[in-house]
Amino acid sequence: MPTITYAGTEVTVNDEGFFADPGQWREEMAPLIARQEGIGELSERHWQVIKFMRHEYAAKGTGPTVRVLGKTSGVSVKELYQLFPKGPAKAAAKIAGIPKPRGCI
Amino acid sequence: VRKRIVVLGGGTGGTLVANRLRGLFDRDAAEITVIDPDDRHVYQPGLLFVPFGRATPAALARSRSRQFRPGVTFRQAAVDRVDVGRDEVWLADGTPVAYDVLVIATGARLVPEETEGLTGPGWNEKVFTFYTRDGAAALERALSGFTGGRLAVAVLDLPIKCPVAPLEFCFLADSYFRKRGIRDKVELTYVTPLDGAFTKPVASRELGGLLADKGVSLVTEFNTGEVDGAGGRLVSFDGREVGFDLAVVIPLHSGQEYVNRSPGLGDELGFVPADQQTLQAKVKPNVFVIGDAADIPASKAGSVAHFEGEVVARNITRYLAGEPPDASFDGHANCFIESGSGKALLIDFNYDTEPLPGRFPGRAGLPLLRQSRLNHLGKLAFGWLYWHVLLPGREIPAVHSQMPAAGKHLPSAGSRSPSGKGR
Numbered sequence: 001m002p003t004i005t006y007a008g009t010e011v012t013v014n015d016e017g018f019f020a021d022p023g024q025w026r027e028e029m030a031p032l033i034a035r036q037e038g039i040g041e042l043s044e045r046h047w048q049v050i051k052f053m054r055h056e057y058a059a060k061g062t063g064p065t066v067r068v069l070g071k072t073s074g075v076s077v078k079e080l081y082q083l084f085p086k087g088p089a090k091a092a093a094k095i096a097g098i099p100k101p102r103g104c105i
Numbered sequence: 106v107r108k109r110i111v112v113l114g115g116g117t118g119g120t121l122v123a124n125r126l127r128g129l130f131d132r133d134a135a136e137i138t139v140i141d142p143d144d145r146h147v148y149q150p151g152l153l154f155v156p157f158g159r160a161t162p163a164a165l166a167r168s169r170s171r172q173f174r175p176g177v178t179f180r181q182a183a184v185d186r187v188d189v190g191r192d193e194v195w196l197a198d199g200t201p202v203a204y205d206v207l208v209i210a211t212g213a214r215l216v217p218e219e220t221e222g223l224t225g226p227g228w229n230e231k232v233f234t235f236y237t238r239d240g241a242a243a244l245e246r247a248l249s250g251f252t253g254g255r256l257a258v259a260v261l262d263l264p265i266k267c268p269v270a271p272l273e274f275c276f277l278a279d280s281y282f283r284k285r286g287i288r289d290k291v292e293l294t295y296v297t298p299l300d301g302a303f304t305k306p307v308a309s310r311e312l313g314g315l316l317a318d319k320g321v322s323l324v325t326e327f328n329t330g331e332v333d334g335a336g337g338r339l340v341s342f343d344g345r346e347v348g349f350d351l352a353v354v355i356p357l358h359s360g361q362e363y364v365n366r367s368p369g370l371g372d373e374l375g376f377v378p379a380d381q382q383t384l385q386a387k388v389k390p391n392v393f394v395i396g397d398a399a400d401i402p403a404s405k406a407g408s409v410a411h412f413e414g415e416v417v418a419r420n421i422t423r424y425l426a427g428e429p430p431d432a433s434f435d436g437h438a439n440c441f442i443e444s445g446s447g448k449a450l451l452i453d454f455n456y457d458t459e460p461l462p463g464r465f466p467g468r469a470g471l472p473l474l475r476q477s478r479l480n481h482l483g484k485l486a487f488g489w490l491y492w493h494v495l496l497p498g499r500e501i502p503a504v505h506s507q508m509p510a511a512g513k514h515l516p517s518a519g520s521r522s523p524s525g526k527g528r
Contacts, residue, residue, distance in 0.1 A: 065262075066342075067262055071374075078330065078342065081330070087326070
Protein backbone atom coordinates (compact mmCIF):
# COMPACT_ATOMS: atom_id res chain seq x y z
CA MET A 1 0.00 0.00 0.00
CA PRO A 2 1.16 3.57 -0.68
CA THR A 3 2.57 5.81 2.02
CA ILE A 4 2.19 9.54 2.46
CA THR A 5 3.95 11.98 4.79
CA TYR A 6 1.91 14.23 7.07
CA ALA A 7 3.57 16.54 9.63
CA GLY A 8 6.89 14.75 9.17
CA THR A 9 5.49 11.27 9.78
CA GLU A 10 5.11 8.62 7.11
CA VAL A 11 1.69 6.89 7.24
CA THR A 12 0.20 4.00 5.27
CA VAL A 13 -2.93 4.75 3.24
CA ASN A 14 -5.10 2.85 0.74
CA ASP A 15 -5.50 3.79 -2.92
CA GLU A 16 -8.10 6.41 -2.04
CA GLY A 17 -6.02 8.01 0.73
CA PHE A 18 -7.80 6.51 3.75
CA PHE A 19 -5.54 5.55 6.67
CA ALA A 20 -4.78 1.84 6.91
CA ASP A 21 -3.89 2.16 10.60
CA PRO A 22 -5.84 4.78 12.63
CA GLY A 23 -3.12 4.47 15.28
CA GLN A 24 -0.75 6.42 12.99
CA TRP A 25 -3.00 9.50 13.06
CA ARG A 26 -2.19 12.59 15.14
CA GLU A 27 -4.25 15.75 15.53
CA GLU A 28 -1.76 17.97 13.72
CA MET A 29 -2.21 15.85 10.57
CA ALA A 30 -5.92 16.72 10.29
CA PRO A 31 -5.55 20.26 8.85
CA LEU A 32 -3.13 18.91 6.21
CA ILE A 33 -5.50 16.15 5.10
CA ALA A 34 -8.38 18.63 5.18
CA ARG A 35 -6.56 20.96 2.79
CA GLN A 36 -6.22 18.09 0.30
CA GLU A 37 -9.99 17.64 0.60
CA GLY A 38 -10.51 21.29 -0.23
CA ILE A 39 -11.27 22.44 3.31
CA GLY A 40 -9.18 25.50 4.19
CA GLU A 41 -9.67 25.93 7.92
CA LEU A 42 -10.96 23.42 10.45
CA SER A 43 -13.57 25.03 12.70
CA GLU A 44 -14.74 23.82 16.10
CA ARG A 45 -17.72 22.15 14.36
CA HIS A 46 -15.33 20.27 12.03
CA TRP A 47 -13.43 19.06 15.09
CA GLN A 48 -16.63 17.94 16.79
CA VAL A 49 -17.33 15.67 13.79
CA ILE A 50 -13.71 14.46 13.48
CA LYS A 51 -13.56 13.48 17.16
CA PHE A 52 -16.96 11.81 16.91
CA MET A 53 -15.74 9.78 13.91
CA ARG A 54 -12.71 8.53 15.85
CA HIS A 55 -14.85 7.71 18.87
CA GLU A 56 -17.35 5.74 16.74
CA TYR A 57 -14.56 3.89 14.95
CA ALA A 58 -12.97 2.89 18.27
CA ALA A 59 -16.35 1.68 19.58
CA LYS A 60 -17.70 -0.10 16.47
CA GLY A 61 -14.84 -0.80 14.10
CA THR A 62 -16.31 1.28 11.27
CA GLY A 63 -17.11 4.94 10.71
CA PRO A 64 -20.79 5.97 10.73
CA THR A 65 -22.81 6.73 7.59
CA VAL A 66 -24.01 10.29 6.94
CA ARG A 67 -27.51 9.45 8.15
CA VAL A 68 -26.21 8.02 11.44
CA LEU A 69 -23.84 10.99 11.83
CA GLY A 70 -26.81 13.34 11.44
CA LYS A 71 -28.71 11.47 14.14
CA THR A 72 -25.92 11.06 16.67
CA SER A 73 -23.08 13.58 16.21
CA GLY A 74 -25.04 16.68 17.23
CA VAL A 75 -24.50 18.14 13.73
CA SER A 76 -27.41 17.97 11.23
CA VAL A 77 -26.93 16.33 7.81
CA LYS A 78 -27.41 19.72 6.16
CA GLU A 79 -24.62 21.28 8.24
CA LEU A 80 -22.44 18.21 7.71
CA TYR A 81 -22.57 18.88 3.96
CA GLN A 82 -21.71 22.54 4.56
CA LEU A 83 -18.70 21.48 6.63
CA PHE A 84 -17.60 18.69 4.27
CA PRO A 85 -19.05 19.60 0.85
CA LYS A 86 -17.60 16.57 -0.97
CA GLY A 87 -19.49 14.14 1.26
CA PRO A 88 -19.28 14.12 5.07
CA ALA A 89 -18.90 10.42 5.80
CA LYS A 90 -15.96 9.90 3.46
CA ALA A 91 -14.20 13.25 3.94
CA ALA A 92 -14.53 13.28 7.72
CA ALA A 93 -13.31 9.67 7.90
CA LYS A 94 -10.27 10.54 5.81
CA ILE A 95 -9.45 13.62 7.88
CA ALA A 96 -10.02 11.66 11.11
CA GLY A 97 -7.56 9.00 9.93
CA ILE A 98 -9.97 6.06 9.95
CA PRO A 99 -10.70 3.59 7.14
CA LYS A 100 -13.45 4.29 4.60
CA PRO A 101 -16.88 3.70 6.19
CA ARG A 102 -18.33 0.37 5.11
CA GLY A 103 -21.87 1.56 4.52
CA CYS A 104 -24.39 -1.10 3.76
CA ILE A 105 -25.87 -3.19 0.98
CA VAL B 106 -39.74 -27.93 31.62
CA ARG B 107 -41.29 -26.47 28.47
CA LYS B 108 -39.11 -23.80 26.97
CA ARG B 109 -40.78 -20.61 25.84
CA ILE B 110 -39.72 -19.39 22.39
CA VAL B 111 -41.19 -16.02 21.47
CA VAL B 112 -40.92 -14.71 17.89
CA LEU B 113 -41.59 -11.01 17.33
CA GLY B 114 -42.95 -10.48 13.82
CA GLY B 115 -44.95 -12.84 11.59
CA GLY B 116 -43.50 -11.87 8.23
CA THR B 117 -41.18 -13.94 6.04
CA GLY B 118 -38.43 -14.59 8.62
CA GLY B 119 -40.68 -14.94 11.68
CA THR B 120 -43.08 -17.32 9.98
CA LEU B 121 -40.48 -19.62 8.46
CA VAL B 122 -38.37 -19.80 11.63
CA ALA B 123 -41.40 -20.50 13.84
CA ASN B 124 -42.43 -23.31 11.49
CA ARG B 125 -38.91 -24.75 11.36
CA LEU B 126 -38.68 -24.68 15.16
CA ARG B 127 -42.07 -26.39 15.46
CA GLY B 128 -40.62 -29.22 13.39
CA LEU B 129 -37.54 -29.45 15.62
CA PHE B 130 -39.21 -29.44 19.07
CA ASP B 131 -41.90 -31.70 20.50
CA ARG B 132 -44.86 -29.75 21.81
CA ASP B 133 -44.03 -30.65 25.41
CA ALA B 134 -40.41 -29.50 24.90
CA ALA B 135 -41.16 -25.98 23.69
CA GLU B 136 -44.04 -23.61 23.18
CA ILE B 137 -43.68 -21.28 20.21
CA THR B 138 -45.51 -17.96 20.13
CA VAL B 139 -45.46 -15.45 17.29
CA ILE B 140 -46.50 -11.88 18.10
CA ASP B 141 -47.54 -9.38 15.42
CA PRO B 142 -49.83 -6.35 15.53
CA ASP B 143 -51.86 -7.43 12.48
CA ASP B 144 -53.02 -10.57 10.73
CA ARG B 145 -52.09 -9.57 7.17
CA HIS B 146 -49.05 -11.15 5.52
CA VAL B 147 -48.04 -9.34 2.32
CA TYR B 148 -46.01 -11.07 -0.40
CA GLN B 149 -43.68 -8.11 -0.84
CA PRO B 150 -41.90 -9.21 -4.06
CA GLY B 151 -45.30 -8.85 -5.77
CA LEU B 152 -45.51 -5.11 -5.06
CA LEU B 153 -43.16 -4.40 -7.98
CA PHE B 154 -45.80 -5.58 -10.46
CA VAL B 155 -48.74 -3.58 -9.05
CA PRO B 156 -47.85 -0.21 -10.65
CA PHE B 157 -47.87 -1.85 -14.09
CA GLY B 158 -51.26 -3.46 -13.59
CA ARG B 159 -49.76 -6.96 -13.47
CA ALA B 160 -50.75 -7.75 -9.86
CA THR B 161 -53.51 -6.47 -7.60
CA PRO B 162 -52.77 -5.41 -4.01
CA ALA B 163 -55.54 -7.64 -2.67
CA ALA B 164 -54.04 -10.76 -4.26
CA LEU B 165 -50.71 -10.20 -2.50
CA ALA B 166 -52.04 -10.48 1.07
CA ARG B 167 -53.08 -13.53 3.07
CA SER B 168 -53.78 -14.21 6.72
CA ARG B 169 -50.59 -14.40 8.83
CA SER B 170 -52.08 -16.82 11.31
CA ARG B 171 -52.91 -19.35 8.59
CA GLN B 172 -49.25 -19.65 7.53
CA PHE B 173 -48.20 -21.38 10.76
CA ARG B 174 -47.90 -25.10 11.39
CA PRO B 175 -50.24 -26.55 14.03
CA GLY B 176 -48.75 -25.94 17.45
CA VAL B 177 -47.51 -22.42 16.75
CA THR B 178 -49.50 -19.86 18.76
CA PHE B 179 -50.26 -16.57 17.04
CA ARG B 180 -50.87 -13.60 19.30
CA GLN B 181 -52.12 -10.43 17.62
CA ALA B 182 -50.64 -7.62 19.71
CA ALA B 183 -48.35 -4.62 19.39
CA VAL B 184 -45.06 -4.65 21.31
CA ASP B 185 -44.12 -1.73 23.53
CA ARG B 186 -40.57 -2.84 24.41
CA VAL B 187 -38.28 -5.74 25.23
CA ASP B 188 -36.61 -5.96 28.64
CA VAL B 189 -33.58 -8.07 27.69
CA GLY B 190 -32.29 -7.98 31.27
CA ARG B 191 -35.41 -9.75 32.58
CA ASP B 192 -36.16 -11.80 29.44
CA GLU B 193 -39.56 -10.20 29.00
CA VAL B 194 -41.49 -8.65 26.13
CA TRP B 195 -43.94 -5.94 27.18
CA LEU B 196 -47.00 -5.65 24.99
CA ALA B 197 -48.58 -2.27 24.24
CA ASP B 198 -51.54 -3.13 26.50
CA GLY B 199 -49.17 -3.56 29.47
CA THR B 200 -49.00 -7.38 29.49
CA PRO B 201 -45.57 -8.96 30.04
CA VAL B 202 -44.62 -12.07 28.02
CA ALA B 203 -41.68 -14.02 29.48
CA TYR B 204 -39.36 -15.97 27.19
CA ASP B 205 -36.39 -18.32 27.29
CA VAL B 206 -35.44 -17.49 23.71
CA LEU B 207 -36.48 -14.43 21.74
CA VAL B 208 -36.35 -14.12 17.96
CA ILE B 209 -36.47 -10.62 16.48
CA ALA B 210 -38.15 -10.81 13.07
CA THR B 211 -39.90 -7.46 12.85
CA GLY B 212 -38.29 -6.32 9.61
CA ALA B 213 -37.75 -2.78 8.41
CA ARG B 214 -40.14 0.15 8.34
CA LEU B 215 -40.40 2.99 5.82
CA VAL B 216 -39.79 6.45 7.26
CA PRO B 217 -40.68 8.87 4.43
CA GLU B 218 -41.23 11.64 7.02
CA GLU B 219 -37.46 11.68 7.65
CA THR B 220 -36.78 13.22 4.24
CA GLU B 221 -37.57 16.92 3.94
CA GLY B 222 -40.62 17.57 1.78
CA LEU B 223 -41.26 13.95 0.86
CA THR B 224 -44.65 13.63 2.58
CA GLY B 225 -45.53 17.27 1.77
CA PRO B 226 -47.34 18.65 -1.31
CA GLY B 227 -47.41 16.16 -4.17
CA TRP B 228 -47.02 13.00 -2.02
CA ASN B 229 -49.10 10.26 -3.69
CA GLU B 230 -50.01 12.73 -6.45
CA LYS B 231 -46.67 13.33 -8.17
CA VAL B 232 -44.33 11.51 -5.79
CA PHE B 233 -44.92 7.82 -5.05
CA THR B 234 -43.40 4.69 -3.59
CA PHE B 235 -44.30 1.14 -4.62
CA TYR B 236 -42.94 -0.27 -1.34
CA THR B 237 -46.43 -0.26 0.24
CA ARG B 238 -49.67 -1.69 -1.12
CA ASP B 239 -51.43 1.68 -1.01
CA GLY B 240 -48.46 3.44 -2.60
CA ALA B 241 -48.17 0.84 -5.37
CA ALA B 242 -51.91 1.12 -6.09
CA ALA B 243 -51.76 4.93 -6.23
CA LEU B 244 -48.76 4.71 -8.56
CA GLU B 245 -50.66 2.33 -10.85
CA ARG B 246 -53.36 4.98 -11.28
CA ALA B 247 -50.81 7.72 -11.90
CA LEU B 248 -48.84 5.68 -14.46
CA SER B 249 -51.93 4.72 -16.42
CA GLY B 250 -52.71 8.44 -16.80
CA PHE B 251 -49.11 9.38 -17.61
CA THR B 252 -48.75 10.38 -21.24
CA GLY B 253 -45.16 11.62 -21.26
CA GLY B 254 -42.55 13.64 -19.40
CA ARG B 255 -39.73 13.09 -16.92
CA LEU B 256 -39.99 10.05 -14.66
CA ALA B 257 -37.32 9.87 -11.93
CA VAL B 258 -36.75 6.71 -9.88
CA ALA B 259 -34.77 7.59 -6.75
CA VAL B 260 -33.16 5.57 -3.98
CA LEU B 261 -32.75 8.08 -1.14
CA ASP B 262 -30.27 6.15 1.02
CA LEU B 263 -29.31 2.61 2.00
CA PRO B 264 -30.14 0.21 3.54
CA ILE B 265 -33.38 -0.60 1.70
CA LYS B 266 -35.38 -3.78 1.30
CA CYS B 267 -34.61 -5.61 -1.95
CA PRO B 268 -31.92 -3.28 -3.35
CA VAL B 269 -32.56 -4.51 -6.90
CA ALA B 270 -36.28 -3.61 -6.91
CA PRO B 271 -35.79 0.04 -7.95
CA LEU B 272 -33.68 -1.12 -10.92
CA GLU B 273 -36.33 -3.65 -11.84
CA PHE B 274 -38.87 -0.83 -11.71
CA CYS B 275 -36.85 1.06 -14.36
CA PHE B 276 -36.61 -1.99 -16.63
CA LEU B 277 -40.32 -2.72 -16.32
CA ALA B 278 -41.23 0.95 -16.85
CA ASP B 279 -39.25 0.91 -20.11
CA SER B 280 -41.25 -2.14 -21.31
CA TYR B 281 -44.51 -0.66 -20.08
CA PHE B 282 -44.13 2.61 -21.96
CA ARG B 283 -42.94 0.76 -25.06
CA LYS B 284 -46.06 -1.36 -25.01
CA ARG B 285 -48.16 1.77 -24.72
CA GLY B 286 -46.29 3.27 -27.66
CA ILE B 287 -45.12 6.34 -25.73
CA ARG B 288 -41.57 5.34 -24.75
CA ASP B 289 -40.14 8.17 -26.90
CA LYS B 290 -42.16 10.68 -24.87
CA VAL B 291 -40.84 9.49 -21.49
CA GLU B 292 -37.46 10.49 -20.08
CA LEU B 293 -36.41 7.84 -17.53
CA THR B 294 -33.75 8.64 -14.90
CA TYR B 295 -32.37 6.42 -12.12
CA VAL B 296 -31.02 8.37 -9.13
CA THR B 297 -28.82 6.63 -6.55
CA PRO B 298 -26.50 7.55 -3.68
CA LEU B 299 -24.11 4.79 -4.86
CA ASP B 300 -21.31 5.40 -7.35
CA GLY B 301 -22.89 2.96 -9.82
CA ALA B 302 -26.10 1.09 -10.58
CA PHE B 303 -25.51 -1.47 -7.79
CA THR B 304 -23.40 -2.15 -4.72
CA LYS B 305 -21.06 -4.81 -6.15
CA PRO B 306 -18.73 -4.11 -9.11
CA VAL B 307 -19.45 -6.95 -11.59
CA ALA B 308 -23.24 -6.70 -11.17
CA SER B 309 -23.01 -2.91 -11.15
CA ARG B 310 -21.38 -2.97 -14.60
CA GLU B 311 -23.91 -5.45 -15.97
CA LEU B 312 -26.96 -3.64 -14.57
CA GLY B 313 -25.55 -0.23 -15.49
CA GLY B 314 -25.17 -1.51 -19.07
CA LEU B 315 -28.77 -2.70 -19.04
CA LEU B 316 -29.97 0.76 -17.93
CA ALA B 317 -28.01 2.31 -20.80
CA ASP B 318 -29.43 -0.22 -23.29
CA LYS B 319 -32.92 0.76 -22.24
CA GLY B 320 -32.20 4.47 -22.45
CA VAL B 321 -32.40 5.11 -18.70
CA SER B 322 -30.08 7.94 -17.56
CA LEU B 323 -28.05 7.20 -14.44
CA VAL B 324 -27.37 9.86 -11.79
CA THR B 325 -24.90 8.62 -9.16
CA GLU B 326 -23.63 9.76 -5.75
CA PHE B 327 -26.84 11.74 -5.34
CA ASN B 328 -27.74 11.98 -1.64
CA THR B 329 -31.27 13.33 -1.69
CA GLY B 330 -31.80 15.97 0.98
CA GLU B 331 -35.17 17.26 -0.16
CA VAL B 332 -38.04 16.14 -2.35
CA ASP B 333 -39.93 19.14 -3.70
CA GLY B 334 -43.15 17.61 -4.97
CA ALA B 335 -44.82 20.88 -5.90
CA GLY B 336 -41.77 22.14 -7.79
CA GLY B 337 -40.95 18.71 -9.25
CA ARG B 338 -37.34 18.59 -8.01
CA LEU B 339 -35.10 16.20 -6.12
CA VAL B 340 -32.41 18.26 -4.36
CA SER B 341 -29.22 16.65 -3.09
CA PHE B 342 -27.46 17.69 0.10
CA ASP B 343 -24.63 19.10 -2.03
CA GLY B 344 -27.05 21.29 -4.00
CA ARG B 345 -27.57 19.33 -7.24
CA GLU B 346 -31.07 18.95 -8.70
CA VAL B 347 -32.98 16.37 -10.75
CA GLY B 348 -36.28 17.59 -12.18
CA PHE B 349 -39.33 15.34 -12.58
CA ASP B 350 -42.96 15.27 -13.62
CA LEU B 351 -43.45 11.99 -11.75
CA ALA B 352 -41.11 10.61 -9.09
CA VAL B 353 -40.90 7.09 -7.70
CA VAL B 354 -38.84 7.13 -4.51
CA ILE B 355 -37.64 4.47 -2.12
CA PRO B 356 -37.96 6.21 1.28
CA LEU B 357 -35.43 5.81 4.10
CA HIS B 358 -35.76 2.60 6.12
CA SER B 359 -35.54 2.10 9.89
CA GLY B 360 -36.14 -0.73 12.32
CA GLN B 361 -39.36 -0.83 14.36
CA GLU B 362 -40.03 1.78 17.04
CA TYR B 363 -40.18 -0.72 19.93
CA VAL B 364 -36.49 -1.49 19.26
CA ASN B 365 -35.60 2.10 20.18
CA ARG B 366 -37.68 1.75 23.37
CA SER B 367 -35.75 -1.41 24.36
CA PRO B 368 -32.50 -0.41 26.10
CA GLY B 369 -29.42 -2.05 24.56
CA LEU B 370 -31.27 -3.90 21.79
CA GLY B 371 -30.86 -1.74 18.69
CA ASP B 372 -28.58 0.71 16.90
CA GLU B 373 -29.26 4.36 15.99
CA LEU B 374 -31.58 3.36 13.14
CA GLY B 375 -33.50 0.75 15.15
CA PHE B 376 -31.85 -2.28 13.55
CA VAL B 377 -30.55 -5.02 15.85
CA PRO B 378 -26.80 -5.70 15.80
CA ALA B 379 -26.09 -9.43 15.53
CA ASP B 380 -23.17 -11.74 14.90
CA GLN B 381 -23.15 -12.03 11.10
CA GLN B 382 -22.35 -15.76 11.27
CA THR B 383 -24.43 -17.08 14.21
CA LEU B 384 -27.24 -14.47 14.01
CA GLN B 385 -27.17 -14.21 17.79
CA ALA B 386 -27.95 -10.64 18.91
CA LYS B 387 -24.95 -8.82 20.37
CA VAL B 388 -27.03 -7.74 23.38
CA LYS B 389 -27.60 -11.22 24.88
CA PRO B 390 -27.07 -14.89 23.88
CA ASN B 391 -30.77 -15.87 24.14
CA VAL B 392 -31.83 -13.27 21.56
CA PHE B 393 -31.59 -14.13 17.84
CA VAL B 394 -32.29 -11.98 14.80
CA ILE B 395 -33.61 -12.99 11.37
CA GLY B 396 -34.34 -11.00 8.22
CA ASP B 397 -34.49 -7.26 7.60
CA ALA B 398 -34.47 -6.36 11.33
CA ALA B 399 -30.81 -7.39 11.64
CA ASP B 400 -27.89 -5.02 11.41
CA ILE B 401 -25.57 -7.31 9.45
CA PRO B 402 -23.83 -6.70 6.09
CA ALA B 403 -26.31 -8.82 4.10
CA SER B 404 -29.11 -7.73 1.74
CA LYS B 405 -32.53 -7.08 3.21
CA ALA B 406 -34.33 -9.68 1.13
CA GLY B 407 -36.65 -12.64 1.58
CA SER B 408 -34.09 -15.08 0.22
CA VAL B 409 -31.66 -13.99 2.94
CA ALA B 410 -34.29 -14.60 5.64
CA HIS B 411 -34.94 -18.04 4.10
CA PHE B 412 -31.26 -19.00 4.19
CA GLU B 413 -30.89 -17.59 7.71
CA GLY B 414 -33.83 -19.69 8.94
CA GLU B 415 -31.89 -22.94 9.02
CA VAL B 416 -29.01 -21.29 10.93
CA VAL B 417 -31.22 -19.54 13.47
CA ALA B 418 -33.31 -22.66 14.15
CA ARG B 419 -30.22 -24.82 14.66
CA ASN B 420 -28.49 -22.29 16.91
CA ILE B 421 -31.63 -21.97 19.04
CA THR B 422 -31.78 -25.72 19.58
CA ARG B 423 -28.11 -25.68 20.56
CA TYR B 424 -28.59 -22.71 22.89
CA LEU B 425 -31.46 -24.46 24.68
CA ALA B 426 -29.33 -27.61 25.02
CA GLY B 427 -26.60 -25.55 26.69
CA GLU B 428 -24.27 -25.79 23.69
CA PRO B 429 -22.50 -22.96 21.86
CA PRO B 430 -23.92 -21.97 18.46
CA ASP B 431 -22.23 -23.83 15.60
CA ALA B 432 -24.35 -23.10 12.57
CA SER B 433 -22.91 -20.35 10.44
CA PHE B 434 -24.60 -18.00 7.97
CA ASP B 435 -22.43 -17.06 4.98
CA GLY B 436 -24.49 -14.06 3.88
CA HIS B 437 -26.14 -16.01 1.04
CA ALA B 438 -28.64 -14.00 -1.05
CA ASN B 439 -30.39 -14.98 -4.27
CA CYS B 440 -32.50 -12.57 -6.30
CA PHE B 441 -34.34 -12.65 -9.59
CA ILE B 442 -34.12 -9.29 -11.36
CA GLU B 443 -36.96 -8.59 -13.81
CA SER B 444 -35.46 -6.95 -16.87
CA GLY B 445 -38.65 -6.40 -18.89
CA SER B 446 -40.04 -8.06 -22.05
CA GLY B 447 -40.60 -11.37 -20.24
CA LYS B 448 -37.00 -11.82 -19.21
CA ALA B 449 -35.08 -11.71 -15.95
CA LEU B 450 -31.57 -12.03 -14.53
CA LEU B 451 -30.59 -14.07 -11.49
CA ILE B 452 -27.91 -13.10 -8.99
CA ASP B 453 -26.49 -15.31 -6.23
CA PHE B 454 -23.89 -14.08 -3.74
CA ASN B 455 -22.72 -14.02 -0.12
CA TYR B 456 -20.50 -12.02 2.26
CA ASP B 457 -17.33 -13.01 0.39
CA THR B 458 -18.40 -13.58 -3.21
CA GLU B 459 -20.05 -10.83 -5.23
CA PRO B 460 -22.72 -11.66 -7.86
CA LEU B 461 -20.88 -13.33 -10.77
CA PRO B 462 -21.81 -14.84 -14.11
CA GLY B 463 -22.25 -18.60 -14.43
CA ARG B 464 -25.16 -20.88 -13.59
CA PHE B 465 -27.21 -21.63 -10.45
CA PRO B 466 -27.34 -23.84 -8.42
CA GLY B 467 -24.81 -25.80 -10.52
CA ARG B 468 -23.37 -25.99 -14.01
CA ALA B 469 -26.69 -27.07 -15.56
CA GLY B 470 -28.82 -24.53 -13.75
CA LEU B 471 -30.34 -21.11 -14.40
CA PRO B 472 -28.08 -18.55 -16.08
CA LEU B 473 -26.57 -16.02 -13.64
CA LEU B 474 -26.26 -12.28 -14.32
CA ARG B 475 -27.69 -12.74 -17.80
CA GLN B 476 -31.20 -12.06 -19.15
CA SER B 477 -33.26 -15.12 -19.92
CA ARG B 478 -36.87 -16.20 -20.29
CA LEU B 479 -36.17 -19.06 -17.84
CA ASN B 480 -35.29 -16.65 -15.03
CA HIS B 481 -38.51 -14.72 -15.62
CA LEU B 482 -40.48 -17.97 -15.27
CA GLY B 483 -38.44 -18.68 -12.12
CA LYS B 484 -39.46 -15.33 -10.67
CA LEU B 485 -43.13 -16.00 -11.37
CA ALA B 486 -42.92 -19.54 -9.92
CA PHE B 487 -41.36 -18.10 -6.80
CA GLY B 488 -44.71 -16.64 -5.70
CA TRP B 489 -46.06 -20.18 -5.29
CA LEU B 490 -42.87 -21.43 -3.63
CA TYR B 491 -43.07 -18.56 -1.15
CA TRP B 492 -46.43 -19.57 0.31
CA HIS B 493 -46.07 -23.35 -0.03
CA VAL B 494 -42.39 -24.14 0.56
CA LEU B 495 -40.54 -21.15 2.01
CA LEU B 496 -43.01 -20.02 4.71
CA PRO B 497 -43.78 -23.57 5.94
CA GLY B 498 -40.01 -23.86 6.54
CA ARG B 499 -39.39 -26.58 3.96
CA GLU B 500 -36.28 -26.87 1.81
CA ILE B 501 -36.32 -25.79 -1.83
CA PRO B 502 -34.85 -28.78 -3.75
CA ALA B 503 -31.17 -28.24 -4.69
CA VAL B 504 -31.11 -24.78 -3.06
CA HIS B 505 -29.15 -24.69 0.18
CA SER B 506 -28.41 -22.24 2.95
CA GLN B 507 -24.74 -22.05 1.92
CA MET B 508 -23.98 -20.33 -1.39
CA PRO B 509 -22.93 -22.86 -4.07
CA ALA B 510 -19.59 -22.18 -5.77
CA ALA B 511 -20.04 -24.79 -8.53
CA GLY B 512 -21.34 -23.19 -11.70
CA LYS B 513 -19.97 -19.73 -10.88
CA HIS B 514 -17.17 -18.13 -12.88
CA LEU B 515 -15.02 -17.42 -9.85
CA PRO B 516 -11.98 -15.18 -10.20
CA SER B 517 -8.68 -16.22 -8.63
CA ALA B 518 -8.89 -16.23 -4.83
CA GLY B 519 -6.91 -13.00 -4.42
CA SER B 520 -9.38 -10.76 -6.21
CA ARG B 521 -12.50 -11.59 -4.19
CA SER B 522 -14.03 -8.72 -2.32
CA PRO B 523 -13.01 -8.83 1.35
CA SER B 524 -15.44 -10.17 3.91
CA GLY B 525 -17.99 -7.78 5.30
CA LYS B 526 -17.32 -4.99 2.86
CA GLY B 527 -20.75 -3.79 1.80
CA ARG B 528 -20.49 -0.98 -0.68
